[in-house]
Amino acid sequence: MQQSQNWLTVYLIPVLLGLIIALLIILIKPDWFPQIRPTLQYATNLAPTSVIPAPHTTDRTGPVSYSGAVKIAAPAVVNVFTQRIIKQQQHPLLNNSFLRRFFDTEPTERMQSSLGSGVIMNPDGYILTNHHVIEGASEIKISMHDGREIPATLIGSDAEVDLAVLKINLSDLPYIRIAEQAPLSIGDVVLAIGNPFGVGQTVTMGIVSAMGRNQLGLNTYEDYIQTDAAINPGNSGGALINPFGELVGINSAIYSKSGGSQGIGFAIPANSAAQVLADITQFGQTIRGWMGIEVQEASPALLTSLELPTALEGLIVTGLALNGPAQQSGLMIGDIITSLNDLPSENAKSAMNQIAALRPGENISIEFIRSGRLQSTVAIAGKREKPSK
Numbered sequence: 001m002q003q004s005q006n007w008l009t010v011y012l013i014p015v016l017l018g019l020i021i022a023l024l025i026i027l028i029k030p031d032w033f034p035q036i037r038p039t040l041q042y043a044t045n046l047a048p049t050s051v052i053p054a055p056h057t058t059d060r061t062g063p064v065s066y067s068g069a070v071k072i073a074a075p076a077v078v079n080v081f082t083q084r085i086i087k088q089q090q091h092p093l094l095n096n097s098f099l100r101r102f103f104d105t106e107p108t109e110r111m112q113s114s115l116g117s118g119v120i121m122n123p124d125g126y127i128l129t130n131h132h133v134i135e136g137a138s139e140i141k142i143s144m145h146d147g148r149e150i151p152a153t154l155i156g157s158d159a160e161v162d163l164a165v166l167k168i169n170l171s172d173l174p175y176i177r178i179a180e181q182a183p184l185s186i187g188d189v190v191l192a193i194g195n196p197f198g199v200g201q202t203v204t205m206g207i208v209s210a211m212g213r214n215q216l217g218l219n220t221y222e223d224y225i226q227t228d229a230a231i232n233p234g235n236s237g238g239a240l241i242n243p244f245g246e247l248v249g250i251n252s253a254i255y256s257k258s259g260g261s262q263g264i265g266f267a268i269p270a271n272s273a274a275q276v277l278a279d280i281t282q283f284g285q286t287i288r289g290w291m292g293i294e295v296q297e298a299s300p301a302l303l304t305s306l307e308l309p310t311a312l313e314g315l316i317v318t319g320l321a322l323n324g325p326a327q328q329s330g331l332m333i334g335d336i337i338t339s340l341n342d343l344p345s346e347n348a349k350s351a352m353n354q355i356a357a358l359r360p361g362e363n364i365s366i367e368f369i370r371s372g373r374l375q376s377t378v379a380i381a382g383k384r385e386k387p388s389k
Contacts, residue, residue, distance in 0.1 A: 070203050072245025075145045075174035076120040079195045080129050082137035083113050117194035117238030120175045127166040129237030130252055131157045134164050142168050156280035160220035162252055165280045178270045179246035192229040194238025204230035214349040218253055223353050224266040225249045231265030240267040289358025290384035292324020297348050314338040315345045329379035336369040
């Protein structure tokens with residue numbers, strides 16, 4: 001019995017202690033024994049696969065950086081500097097030459113400088129900018145992206161959409177391309193390039209906030225892209241581009257109570273601007289369709305006053321030009337237009353833009369309600385005459 005106890009003390013207890021110590025070491029320091037580290041697997045029947053580390057890449061396009069788009073578009077965006085003569089008001093008594101001899105009168109005219117931006121649209125040197133940037137200018141100068149400065153000639157302007165076309169004489173000009181693939185959608189990323197406050201060419205980023213803004217009271221024809229990309233004074237006439245460096249709009253206006261960007265900027269769609277460019281360079285003015293019609297949106301209050309059902313929707317004809325296209329098509333005052341070329345007519349501004357986009361001689365199908373009956377007709381668009389100043 002004594003021998004048995006000695007054997008336990010001498011051999012078994014040290015072995016047990018050693019196993020316990022080894023187990024504690026494995027639990028506390030498992031990284032000392034990588035060959036016995038447990039593997040983790042998904043609870044599926046798939047065979048375990050080795051983990052391959054992601055390759056290192058220096059590609060920084062897409063959501064990481066838009067530098068590629070800026071490099072493509074920025075050289076085609078220019079600064080527009082103008083000077084105009086401002087006539088100062090003087091007291092009416094000073095119009096009398098006799099009284100004027102007794103006073104030190106200052107000159108009644110002074111030069112005022114202003115700045116904006118522009119976009120080179122083709123290698124021939126035609127530049128799009130805003131009408132309000134060059135309105136009344138006696139001198140226009142262009143500052144290129146590479147630092148060159150050159151005088152510009154005003155080819156023509158269209159105050160009704162706030163666009164103007166300039167021309168410079170330089171060779172090897174960079175120019176921008178118009179986006180022609182997928183249409184612009186709300187939420188798309190856009191970049192604004194221009195010369196805000198005269199600090200130099202600047203790029204800001206945002207998204208398309210809305211499309212087709214047309215009741216802002218800025219111009220006769222409005223079909224604006226709204227964006228939250230920062231647009232400030234001096235950005236007018238600059239480029240709104242997509243992440244591929246293609247032109248989607250001409251920056252034109254901002255909504256601001258402070259004079260600076262408040263996240264609500266407006267740009268003229270590039271396709272509309274390009275049509276104005278083509279018309280002005282070819283005809284000297286913008287060519288627009290005309291129907292000789294005045295309409296008003298069919299609100300419940302207006303329908304009630306005309307003793308018409310308030311459930312009707314459309315545009316009420318309130319005026320017709322004598323022998324104009326609309327009258328010749330058979331339309332009458334009081335008709336309610338429900339669609340133009342199969343597009344619903346619910347907004348007077350949108351309908352006016354739709355008619356203006358027609359070329360003279362094109363047909364436009366009209367659906368309307370008269371005496372409770374749906375009818376249709378076809379009008380031939382005329383040419384809208386340029387409004388007198």
